[in-house]
Amino acid sequence: MARTTTVAGLSGTGQLVYGCDYNPEQWDPSVWHEDVRLMKEAGVNLVAVNIFGWAELEPEEGTFRFENLDAVMDLLAENGIGVNLGTGTSSTPAWLTTAHPEILPRAADGTVRWPGGRQAFCPSSPVYRDSALALVQKVSARYGSHPALRIWHVSNEIGCHNSLCYCDVSAEAFRGWLRARYGDLDALNAAWGTAFWSQRYSAWEQILPPRLTLSATNPTQTLDFNRFSSDELLAHYSAEEAVLRRNSDAPVTTNFMVAAHIRNQDYWTWAPEMDVIANDHYLDHRLDAPLAELAFAADTTRGLAQGRPWLLMEHSTGAVNWQPRNIAKGPGEMIRNSLTHLARGADGLCFFQWRASLQGSEKFHSAMVPHAGTDSQIWRDVVELGSSLGKLRELAGTTVHAEVALVFSWEAWWAHDQDSHPSGDVRYIEQIHAAYRALWDAGITVDVVPPGADLSAYRLVVVPNLYLVRDEHAAVITDFVESGGSAFVTFFSGIVDENERVRPGGYPGAFRDLLGVRSEEFFPLDPAHPLTLDNGSPASLWSEALRLTTAEPVLGYATGHHAGAPAVTRNRFGTGEAWYVGTVLDGSVLKDLLLRAAVTAGVRLTEAQSGLEAVTRRGNAHDYLFLINHSAEDRKHRVHGLELLTSEAVADVVVVPAGAVRVVRTTPARPDTDGSSQSRKDAGNDSH
Structure with missing residues (x-):
């Protein structure tokens, strides 16, 4: 569906959104008025309410109590604060799972997952869906035209815990999904390769989800179960959405979870169903480069928003509660994190949550009002951020433009990380992050796109570990290069089609001709024993015996039984070029190669400085350069314009203090836009 809602429109005044999750049911009503007073002090203009409200609204089956929610909605409306109203269906009340224990989800080993946490339901359960939709009908009929309502929030972080259910109800739903996909059993047997291990099916009822087995499961069965599970959760979203639209004209969305540890929803298929794209993101200290991952998620x-502004529905003022070590944010870090999302296209910043809980499993999760109250650094930062968003309000509706695309696929992630592959040490998301971090370190702004996306606006496309790729999607990359673009492809790409069927003829399969190389076997490396390349840098985790067909070598192996063979290659293809990286490179080497590829492709580069993140948002008349200093030293950047946070004119150089952010409004001379993207690509291909 076409999305016409703007994120800034959710603020009620067209300014940037500043908000939070608000859980008034956890507090005595005497606290509510103080909360609203403080929200206004901080500049909050949108709050998410009724996210986990089912048991409050329907304490017993068929008995509804709306008095408290009525009071909260009216109080917020009276104070000019909009509501992102939850449908309340994200966690089941105890009476429902007690009366209908059959709705509880089952893990791959067949064991039940019990109530006591959240999302204790099977996504395919008709009992759950009927009860949930009955609640949605009541809520949307009552509040569909309420003056505080700005947007509907379906469920919450859909599939965060229960995305894969292996119960008998899910099995039947899976079979229905397979019938719709394949039509008949012959087609399914061919797609799944059931001639292997005597797995052929002769009746639909023989098919099960990929439950725990004594050996490896059928990889295409597992892949299809991932696809089914994502579709099943989306179908429930759509069922709630349909009820909401019958009772209200307000826009509808839910909060995605684009993050390193969440992989079970294919958000490329979900995004077209949202009126506003919203995401939850938390800094992940389990990663080597959490700041680069934050930028990647943004x-x-x-x-997913197709370049339009989006909403950060949740992030944290400080520590979270669910990592092995929940680290509080240092001075200025919350504001830097927040404005990084803004720099990369968000038109709204919201936190979980408003007031820190005193009980429950999230009681040590940070909030806008911490346990320490308003006499705290967190509260002072919250107020400062609200003030900063007021100064940046003219950015609303501006967009980010990139000349480099990075191909990312949840479907390829599911397939890549299955068992019985050449190396369990190579994980898809880690290779995606490695490529993105190298680009981030180089100061190159990136658009993340799905396989098959239109590449005509780009000069360079980066394709890390695209193990699974459809023929038509591989052809998009091949045609892009043949017409003058540049591609940078890393190992274990192009290997299988959408049915997990290996392409014969040698690796890298679908990209063999494009890359001008061929290999017969993979040679995974022990992480403790890397090889050495001829530039002295390490080659780790992966190697393969590459034979050049039309490509030229760029880097080769200096040690091991591949000594003298190429590890990195470049191939002229049509009027463009394609690079291939056949091993895991040191980060600095990968960065240098990507910079080299970008320069050759004609990508316009800005000066990259260690610790200084630079991103530009573009408007009709002005550009807005975000300079985010993650380092402990001042940084300088050449630019002319007006710095919006300090209201200081910048004639030549802006100083960005250690740990600070500066946003400079500029009036650039736009490059000639009459020429085709092809001519722009050709301009960068003179260095061969």
């Missing part, structure tokens, strides 16, 4: 969310 760029991916912008990709």
Whole structure:
């Protein structure tokens, strides 16, 4: 469906959104008025309410109590604060799972997952869906035209815990999905390769989800179950959405979870169903480069929004509660994190949550009003951020433009990380992050796109570990290069089609001709024993015996039984070029190669400085350069314009203090836009 709602429109005044999750049911009503007073002090203009409200609204089956929610909605409306109203269906009340224990989800080993946490239901359960939709009908009929309502929030972080259910109800739903996909059993048997291990099916009822087995499961069966599970959760979203639209004209969305540890929803298929793209993101200290992952998540969310502004529905003022070590944010870090999302296309910043809980499993999760109250650094930062968003309000509706695309696929992630592959040490998301981090370190702004996306606006496309790729999607990359673009492809790409069927003829399969190389076997490396390349840098985790067909070598192996063979190649193809990286490179080497590829492709580069993140949002008349200093030293950047946070004119150089952010409004001379994207690509191909 076409999305006409703007994120800034949710603020009620067209300014940037500043908000939070608000859980008034956890507090005595005497606290509510103080909360609203403080919200106004901080500049909050949108709050998410009724996210986990089912048991409050329907304490017993068929008995509804709306008095408290009525009071909260009216109080917020009276104070000019909009509501992102939850449908309340994200966690089942105890009476429902007690009366209908059959709705509880089952893990792959057949064991039941019990109530006591959240999302204790099977996504395919008709009992759950009927009860949930009855609640949605009541809520939307009552509040569909309420003056505080700005947007509907379906469920919450859909599939965060229960995305894969292996119960008998799910099995039947899976069979129905397979019938719709394949039509008949012959087609399914061919797609799944059931001639292997005597797995052929002769009746639909023989098919099960990929439950725990004594050996490896059928990889295409597992892949299809991932696809089914994502579609099943989306179908429930759509069922709630349909009820909401019958009772209200307000826009509808839900909060995605684009993050390193969440992989079970294919958000490329979900995004077209949202009126506004919204994401939840938390800094992940389990990663080597959490700041680069934050930027990647923001760029991916912008990709899901097709370049339009999006909403950060949740992030944290400080520590979270669910990592092995929940680290509080240092001075200025919350504001830097927040404005990074803004720089990369968000038109709204919201937190979980407003007031820190005193009980429950999230009681040590940070909030806008912490346990320490308003006499705290967190509260002072919250107020400062609200003030900063007021100064940046003219950015609303501006967009981010990139000349480099990075292909990312949840479907390829599911297939890539299955068992019985050449190396369990190579994980898809880690290779995606490695490529993105190298681009981030180089100061190159990236659009994250799905396989098959139109590449005509780009000069360079980066394709990390695209193990599974459809023929038509591989052809898009091949045609892009043949017409003058540049591609940078890393190992274990192009290997299988959408049915997990290996392409014969040698690796890298679908990209063999494009890359001008061929290999017969993979040679995974022990992480403790990397090889050495001829530039002295390490080659780790992966190697393969590459034979050049039309490509030229760029880097080769200096040690091991591949000594003298190429590890990195470049191939002229049509009027463009394609690079291939056949091993895991040191980060600095990968960065240098990507910079080299970008320069050759004609990508316009800005000066990259260690610790200084630079991103530009573009408007009709002005550009807005975000300079985010993650380092402990001042940084300088050449630019002319007006710095919006300090209201200071910048004649030549802006100083960005250690740990600070500067946003400079500029009036650039736009490059000639009459020429085709092809001519722009050709301009960068003179260095061969």
